[in-house]
Amino acid sequence: MLRYILKRLLHGLITVWFIATATFIAMHAVPGDPLSGEKAMTPEIRRNLEAKYGLDKPVVEQYRIFLVNMAKGDFGISYTQQNREVNDIIREGFPVSATLGILAVVFAALGGILLGALTATYRNRLPDVVIMFLVILGISVPSFVFAALGQLALVKINAWTGFTLFPVAGWGTVMHMVVPSLVLGLGTMAYLTRLMRSSMLEVTNTDYVRTARSKGLPPARIFLKHQLRNAILPVVTVLGPAIAAITTGGFVVELVFAIPGLGRYFVQAVQQLDYTVIMGTTVFYGAFLVLMVIVVDIVYGLIDPRVRLKA
């Protein structure tokens, strides 16, 4: 098991390096540079600035410097914000984004597994039909629409009841977190519900569930010990990509609900070609996602002995 984890971590490191390189190339392929957005400057000033920031060096040399600094954990200083280290931006924004993302993932996974199992149990009956209709809605409607609708609904509800249980926007208390993370997790939850439903139906018809019934086990025990654990496996498999989908979707939700996460800096940085911030946030996000996928794989191994023992 330990060897397996170490192997996965090594693979993850290589993946992060690929992400960094690809981002670097893509960024430099875009016309313009961090200085081109500024008001007109004389060629001399420009040359001085380029020399200061190392932009006059060959691209390969810039790449080398970037890699060395990254390995040291230093992503440099923002080009467009005064005296801001990229590390500071990450340190400030990431915990907020991560909290939002993790809440959304937990909500999506729990909701998806629960609703999936429920629809499978009530297959082709009313709860199944209603939930599956909502699921199609959840998959089809993008999160920014839900974000706007959710916010609008909150405004109306708060105005109507006269007090604010869930604030409309902002960040700080647990109450601030509820609605944005629900909105963010909704699409993934719908997707997981579908997956869990079909997986549950498949498991229900397996020979080993029939064996469990022939042993005279109570239905609750059959459900928990024989059906749920086996049905969850495909859901756990897609949790890695689901986390990626949720964190990227997070930028929009952060914007709508005015949440001071990383997403805002990320979008601004791309618009202004703020090289260091783009590189820093992208690589950091990439590393985070790779780590999450590895964690999911380890969890998978814990649930399925075939993965754990054969690896």
Next chain:
Amino acid sequence: MSEREVVLEVADLKVEFDTYGGIVHAVRGVSFQVRQGETLAIVGESGCGKSVTLQSIMGLIPMPPGRITSGSAVYRGQDLIHNKYIDGRDIRGSAIGMVFQDPMTSLNPTMTIGDQIAETLQVHRGFSKSQALARAVELIAMVRIPDAAKRASQYPFEFSGGMLQRSMIAMSLACEPSILIADEPTTALDVTIQAQILDLLMDLQKEKGMAIVLITHDLGVVARMADDVMVMYAGEVVESGSIDDVFYRGAHPYTMGLRAAMPSRELGARQRLTPIDGSPPDLFSPPSGCGYFARCPQAMRMCQAQHPYLMSVGKAHHSRCWLQHPDSTRQVPGLSIPHLGAAAVQS
């Protein structure tokens, strides 16, 4: 044959399934008895309703689309069709154990073998987890799996097919049931393992005195194991009796056909198999006459029109064939097929 206590009595069981094509009449009035310590073999080709019969008694067919439309199954005075509980305890797993055809898929892949065996004891006997696990190890040793303690903590994918089937048997016998239903227990295993599993079942039967209901289409297995045989065709019992009655004094053309289809050893590789031509009737709309009419070499005109009933042809020997009617003038041919004696002893 000594008359032992009847532990399970099934009468006029009828099972239907709703499908998109219509209603399938899978079991059409099956009756039989299972006696303490004896083995009843239920034979017949695929789709004849032998598994459905037992699974419906055990409440294992999905309902809907399945449906038991009539009949009763009485275990020691208690009807099992409507109530599977005696003193609040499920008779499944405690009074009646079941072993299935494919051991590779019949065990939960994410639970250890020990846990799966122990589970039955925890539920039915109220054992604590550690008590149950200790007993599970004993049971694994009982079915002759070496290194039982280590094996108990392993998962099904670490076992071979034969060992999995032994584990299934250990699991079904954990609560010492009085009936063991074995649904084609050796079909998925290779021949040498088959023999070991059958020996194991016979030894355990001797030891525990349980009744076995053996569902199979392998007449060799029947010859080796059974006291009584019940031949099913198109959802009905067509012949039933002791093994000697059915094997040596067969009284139904379908039984004859099955026996003739069995390869014998002395004819060797040049022997041509004798199949039964045709295929079973459509169970969406079962024929009004005899189900075997279309394939029967001895078919008479009345067989198409009149549905035969089970006629007594000897002590506890019945045949659903008009040839056995007292008014029938024709004799059943083929009462002695030369290689049969050898076939019965064969495996």
